[in-house]
Amino acid sequence: MYKLQSVIGSVILIIFLYACTPSQPTTKTNVLNKPADSETDVKGNKRMSAWEMQNYHKNLPKAAPPAERKTSGRETKKEIKKEMNPTVAVIKPEDPVGQTSVNNNIVTSASFAYRSKEYYKFITDSIQAVSAKAAYYQIADSMMRMMTQLPINSKNPAIDLTQWYTTPNFNIRKPNYVMLHHTAQTTAEQTLYTFSIQRTGVSAHYVVSRDGTVYQMLNDYMKAWHSGIGRWGSVNDMNSCSLGIEIDNNGSEPFSDAQINGLLKLLTYLKKEYQIPQENFIGHSDYAPSRKNDPSKYFPWKKLADAGFGYWYDTLNLKDPPADFNPIMALRIIGYDTKKPMDAIKAFKLHFIQNDVSSTLSDYDKKILYNVYLKY
Template identity: 55%
Template sequence: MKEILNGKNKLILSIPLFFLAACSTNKYAATNKVYKEQAKVFGNTLKEMPPLSQNVEMIAPDQQFFIGSVNFGIRKPNFVIIHHTAQTSTDQTIKTFTLKSTQTSAHYVVGRDGKVVHMVNDYLRANHAGVAKWGNETDLNSCSLGIELDNNGDEPYSDAQINSLISLLTTLKKKYNIPVQGFIGHSDIAPKRKIDPNKFPWKKLAEQGFGLWYDDILQIPPPEFDATVALRIIGYDISNMPAAIIAFKRHFVQTDISPVLTLSDNMILFNLYRKYM
């Protein structure tokens, strides 16, 4: 009988130990809990009828009403912004994105080994773009998905990483009907302060339908061609032309990123300008 009880006690003791071990295997359990709590707050906000703090202050309360329409949906992204992490590992980036003090995040992180970590629901706004502009859009965080590539900014991107990125982009493009020209880099939207993703194979992505690229055969632009207008049409912020030129060349030229457009650069720009028209 004593042996049976001892065995039973061992079994009972093993149960909490098992659960403790299971919990300890997820080192991000605490931050996952915070994520869930924040998402719940947003969900409750959406369910409020009438919506909180959305009344028109200059109109009397008895002259405005809320009646729920049956025709609405969740906002969808129009752009995908690609970054490099400028860090040394996926774990380091995950830690950065799970610390409140950093105030930064991305929807996805793609590791050097090709593993993909989803960190923010696609329908939520991640803090990845910062102060940026593309065309007339000045709040890129609200209309884009951010993808971080585990890369220090000065190393080649592995085949496994690029293959996983293409698979991810294929899914996102189909799911949200993102246009070809909607796949851009952080340096494109923030040319005065960002260089990522540096030394990135944009041509390879364009060949898969993610972003535009110039044709193999180019022509000299006509005398009236205005490079400033062309850069603006493509989407670049031309308030600082040298920065815009560098960003354009970082994306499409790469062998020379000086703030001056050569004849060859102008031929590339003219070709792309006509695609964006």
């Protein structure tokens, strides 16, 4: 009976909406209007409305203080900010393209002192409850408003503003690359904290902790600030077309099996969901060879390639390249920016040779390069 009432209700609502809809919309959609509760995603799960998202943070539980801190757990925004100040480094943003960023580390500062994992968890939970979640939904909302702008607001001088047409045949652009990083930090909690504060100007879609737990910080369709200046093939704004994944690792230690298994689970989902080509799983150092060295030489690229993420050479089938083989051209075809050939060679070696990152190619290195190049 309930279902029947609901169907009749839906039919009446559709007829009503159809009758009331003007032939051309004259105002922008206010995405903060509380929508009907029946909004669901393609899989039938209830989708959080923009209104609910905007108000989500108001219902969040208060963060609990860590054992080592004596605090009421009800710190104000001002108190949290005051506490953050002595240890937070000034970090240049990884976006927009055209600005430089710090070398190799998310956080670089002589005055930086690592606090405990519990401290970062506490302060991050507080920041999330006080400001980060609200800011997230506010920014997402402004993005949604931007996407629903009418042509009459267009700044484009090339279009005819006297009449306009819309098409119902569209959806949203999807990510087509995955860029992998190591955090160069001490714990995932520290990285979650770094990405929770606005003035760091850096972010990623996902953070993979050492025990394999994966945290998502940004919707896959949004642009994170993780790549900065660089070039891969013809792409020079990787933030716009990639998903950024930060792997908790200090840069001079192996990656645990649990962590790589967590990463592989995530990559398997992303590859299938967005149909990302195998060759489009790359490292930050591949994209920005002169600035970045992450992920480090300890990163198991072969294991990833065996699972279908990125390519690796055929270890049992290495042949000498032909006499006219041009290594720089091969690097370029793979995707490396060869404007600075020595940097491109170093980045290639960090990825494929790993134990030697000099800027020259030995005969063995050339065999590997030739073998990889044939896969592109």
